[in-house]
Amino acid sequence: MTGEEIDHLLEKLDLRQKVRLLTGASNWRTHAEPAIGLRALTLSDGPAGVRGEAWDERDTSLVLPSPTALAAAWDEELATELGGLLAAEARRKGVDVLLAPTLNLHRSPLGGRHFECFSEDPLLTGRTGAALVRGVQAGGVAATPKHFVANDAETDRLTVDVRVDERTLREVYLAPFEAAVEAGAWAVMSAYNQVNGVTMAAGPLLDRPLKSEWDFDGLVVSDWGAVRSLLDTARSAQDLAMPGPESPWAGGLLAAVEAGLVPVERIDDKVRRLLRLAARVGALGDPRPVGRPAASPSARRGLLRRAVAAGTVLLRNDGDLLPLDPARLRSVAVIGAHATAVRIQGGGSAEVFPASVVTPLDGITEALDGRAEVTYSPGLAPSGLPRPLDRTWTRDPRSGEPGVLVRLLDSAGAELHAEHRLSGRIVEPARVAGARTVEIRALIRPERTGLWTLSVGGWGPMSLSVDGRTLLTGTFPLDSDDPTRVHVAPPYRSIRAELTAGQEVEVVARRGLDPGTGIATLLAAAPPEGDAATALAAAVAAARDADAAVVVVGTTEESESEGRDRDTLALPGGQDELVRAVVLANPRTVVIVNAGGPVTLPWHTQVPALLLAWFPGQEAGHGLADVLFGRAEPGGRLPTTWAAAREDVPVLRTRPEHGRLPYVEGPHIGYRAWLRSAAAPAYWFGHGLGYTSWSYEAMDAPDTVTAGEPFEVRIRLRNTGGRRGREVVQLYLAGPGAAAERPVRRLVGYAAVSADPGEEAVAVVQVDGRAPAHWSAERHRWETEPGDLVLLGGRSAGDLPVGATVRLSDSGTALTRGDHGERSPLML
C-alpha cells in the first residue's frame, strides 16, 4: 500500500476514531476500524516460540532453543530459517506481530532475561537479530525488536533510570536496534525503563535516532503497561499503547488533542504507522496472501533439532572424549535431575507450551537403542521448589483423566463453569460473568511417603485444603506492579502435609478474584526431600559401573526469569558436589550445562568434556544426542564470556541505587571489560570447540582502507583434524587512535567456513565502513580518528593467532551511515 493510499484512509477517520486505534482493544489485540477495512492486529510473545492469544497449556507451540543458543550458532542463515518457523507458527495462531527479538545486551551475567537476549556483543546481537527479523517478516509477520533501549536488567525495570553516556548508547546499546531497523523491522517495542531521566515511552531516542535518523517507518509499540502518563508519551514518538482497553491515552488523549495539548499531526503520524503495519501484515483492505507455505511438522522438528546442535558449545574436550562412539559403548550412566526435567526455556512472557519434549535421557536412550545399556540416576534434587501440578502425576477428580479440574464459582460458591486442564498453573481462567473464585482441584498420588510441600500461588484471598481439611487461608495483598509478578509468576504460599506413598489425596486451591490482583492461580507441590547422601551414592555407583557418564546440571525456575535478576551464578542444590563425585568415579564423564546464561563451574578444569546446551527447546534430547554421538558437530561459540568466579566479573551490578543504574563502565562490557581486567575468564567470548582442529595460517587485508568504506579481510586456515568441520572465524579491531577511549578490541566481523581434513579454507570477512569510527558526543556524529587499524583474527576474543595492520586513508569522509550532519572531511 502506498503512502498516498494510507493518507487517503487516514482522511476518512475522525479524531475520535484515530485516537481509539492508538490503545489496544485487549491484552493482545488492537482495535479494528471497519470504516476503512482495518481488522484488529494480534500481537504475541515471544522470542523462543509463539504463544498466541491464550495463555493456556492446551494451546501448544513449537519451542526453539533460547536466544542465547541461537546467537551461539553465529549463523545468520539458521536465524533466518528459525524466523521463518516463528512466522509459520504466528500465522497458525492468528498472530500478526511477533514481540521478538529481544536485542538488549548481556551487560551483567546476573541479568534475569539473559537467556532471552543474544549476546554481550552489539555486532553479534545485531546480525543475529537482523537475520531473525528478515526470516519472520518474509513470512508476512511483523518482528518487534525490543526493548528499546537499555533494558539490560530486571531489577526495578519499570522505573529504573539507566544513566548511560551518548557514545556508549550509540556504539553499544543502540547498535543492535540500528541493525534490526536496517533489516527492515516493521515494529519496535519501547522499554519500561528510563534512560538519562526520561521514561522510554516518552523518550527522545524514539524520535532521534530511531525515526528521524534511521528512517524507521514502522510502529513503536509500548512494552506492556509502559505508557503510564498522558501528555509526554502522546507528544513523543511512541505510537501504540499496549495493552488495552484501559490506558492513559484511552482515558485522556482525545480531550488533550482537542484542547490543543497534543498536535493533531503527531496523532496522524502514529495512526499512519499503525495502518502501514496493518497493510504489511495483511490486515488492511484486500490483502494478498503473504509468506511461504509452512514446512511439514517433521521438517520443523528437524530444524529445531539441527538448531540444538548448532547452538551447543563444546567448552572443553580433553583427550577427545567426545564424540562417544556408540559401537564401543556397552553402558552409559545418565545422571542429574535435568536429564529428565530438562529446562527447555526460561521464564516470563517468553514462555510457551510445548506439545512434547525430548529429554536428554530420551535422546540418549533412543540413540543407543539396543546397542548399549542406559541407566538413569537423578542424583541430588537441585531445587525443593514446588512445581505446578501436571498430568504426569495428578488426576481430575471429576473425570478421572490425567490433569486437574478448574472451576469458576460465584459469590455464593456455586459452580458457574468447570473444565479439565492439564496443569495446575492457570494464568488465564475462562472469562465467565459473575465469577468470583477460581478453584483448582486435583487428586495426587504421592510417589513417596513424607512431608510434602503443597502451595497455592496468586494474590488476594486464597486457601488450600487437603482431603477437605483447610490447611492454609489468608489474604495476600499485591506487592508489585510488575506484570510478570502479578500475572505470570505470582509467589507461592505453602504448607507441609504428611502424605503416604500410593495413597491418593484430593488437594483444592481457591483464590478470590479480587479486583486489581491479577487472575493467575497456581496449585503446586514438591515431594519430601530425599536423602542427599543416598542419592549421591546411587549416582556415583551408576557412574562407576558404566563405560561413560553423562551428567546434566542446570539452573532452576528460581533463577533465569523475566521480572527479577539473579542473585547468584552458582548452580543450585549440590550439583557441584554431584559433578565432582561423578568425575571421580568415572573419568569418562561428559557434563552438559542446561542454563540460559552463565553459571560458575568451579570444577570445570577437572571434567574431560563440557557441553553448554543453554535452554535447548523441545528437541533438546535429540540435538544433544546428535552431538554426544558425533552425528553432528557442536556448532556453538560463546556469545558471552563466562567467568570462573563471580568475584572476577568486571561488570556485575544490576541493582539501582536511589532509582539509578549508572553504566559507569561505558562501552566496556563483556570481553571488552575482561580485556581491561586483571582477572581472566574461564571461557572467552567466541570460544567453542568442534570435533576437528584448525590451524590459522594467514590474514590477507588491504594495505589501506578508506574511512567510511566497507572492506574485506581474508583469513586462511586449515583443517588439521580428522573429520570435516565448521569453524567460526572472528575478526577483531583495535584502534585507530587513542583520543577516544577505545575498547582494547572489538568484534568487527565473522564468517564461518567448512573444510575436509587437511583442506584449506578461506574465511572472507566483510567489515562495515563504520567499524573504525567512534561516536563523538561533542559533535553528535560518527567520526574516524587517523591512525593504523590493527586487525586480529582467530577463534575467540582471547585466542587470535593471525593479524594485520591496515592504514586508514584520509581521502574519505568522516561521515558514515546514520549521520545526517553536514559532510566534512576525515577528522585529521
Ligand code: BGC
Ligand atoms: C515484557 C515484554 C513482553 C510483554 C508482553 C512485558 O512484561 O517485558 O517483553 O513482550 O510483557 O507479554
